[in-house]
Amino acid sequence: MDPDPATPRPSLRDIGKMLGVSHVTVSLALRDNPRISREVREKVKKAAEELGYQPDPMLAALANYRKGKATAPITAAIAWINAWSPAEQLRSHKEFDAYWRGASKAAAKFGYRLEEFRLGDGYTPERLHQILSARGITGILLPPQRPHPDWGSFPWEKYSVVRFGRSLRQPETHVVTADQVANTLLAFRKMRERGYQRIGFVTYEGDLFERGHLFEAGFLMAQRSVPERQRLPICVIGNAPGSGRAEAILKWKEKYKPDAIFTDQGNLPELLKRAGIRVPEDIALAVTTVLDAEADAGIDQHPEEIGRVGFLTLNSLINDGAKGIPAIPRQNLVAGSWVDGGMLPDRKL
Template identity: 65%
Template structure:
């Protein structure tokens, strides 16, 4: 990779290496912020490259990336997956979240990285976590979804490239890779309508709507507006109350609006309906926002392994660009899902 410097001469990695007395491979790794190269040497290489007027050739950079992704790379560095769940086993017990891990791990291996889990808890404080990561030369972090908000305290985000999965983490405000919940909900509404359902409802916990920026509701309203011959039912947002109060809210909504099908985030909705003497799918059909981690087999496949893969690729680009810390403007990459037919929502269009 080279480009003409101020003198008009093509500046190469070997030129930079010769000026510093190091190999061209060291220069290449330093410019990509590889953890094998010390921070001091990385800074020296970047400074000299700028001084000499070096810029990478985009075609050669693309070729190098292609080669790294197509060959079996030796594992030379690690990417951190931060787990702050009270019981760490609960995180990947969710099939959706485990698929994030699988997708990210497989992608990382193609680029010579190993995905490793690190804890954040009373024994591993933010300060201790940073010490471990810094000692290991780890500069890339993946943050999976969390039901509780971790206490990051004074964690030095400026030392790391960071990507989070989903929107449950309110902090840090870093780049996101997640499912396209608006498009997925519109797709589900259309598919349910095609299968003969006209009174399509939506049921979720109210706190999920807040975490997800009301995106499910936007998709639900969008689906209603795109289809003329459907009854526009209001969504049911269940608040955190006593079980009897939740049951009463569901019963009142069912009695008033009489849905023939429900799209839901709730994994236990079929059991809740059974307590109201309604069976799925005979009395009411149900589809899920994700077909994983639930006994509802109709609904959306959010392609979580692809979300994991894209999450790593985004992180890898940040590492290679030297982008560290919390960005002023964070990016969101949305992965569209696919509809899956199942027994919980039979076709009644005939």
């Protein structure tokens, strides 16, 4: 039943007076903050319903505006776990370093700071838990790891956790990552628009498994939009050393005659050079991420935005008191954008 416009709108203070609690407690209870007991939350919600309480959308918008204008004082830490060896390799990847920057900036606005904890060098998963527990840290961000770490008996059920990317198979938490399928469809369309008709996809066998075949899936979907004679088989590079990989690419090129390559392998320009294939004179090239590749055309995956969304997702879990491995994991996908470059000249000009 809609409230009578002539009747004053019930407020948080009205609900508080009815129950004998503060308006702050009422506000937290209506947002299901875990600091308020379940019993009190249910009483508050019932009282709000009886009084016909509805949030004022204009006040909510003003509060959000004010929140966005100011940075909260930093009072707590969020753990960023680094299991790389050596640990410095992780943020030597520009993409992963941008995850850190995006998450750090977002965390600061909510009163958190991002702090790196390194596994190895005497720090076991069990020791890590002891440190986090002693520090009162309950939120964890997991960047991509290589190789896959042994988490031992780490008690994930005590933490709110979000991971970046798909390289980690465990723990199966909520994920924030690039929309690899949509990005591949975008790249294929942009390459076609620039006059390329025989577009091939080159990948590494190990990465297909690690990343979940999603670039491959996007490429196969994109091929359905072109005549069958222009659908080239994917070139999957095996575990051969550099010279063997270069030879495999050369054989694939000579057999299928692509005029452009889309790839998730940042070092492909070097392999093409070893094979005697010139870019862009002999073949054009675009990559799944221009940030860490030796190529200038392809997709900007907006990793800083991925980092920001990763923290916002974690913050929502912390506020909801959601810990451990979720029964239904979510995937938050961030769309990329196209970047033109000299390795993929416009053939229509």
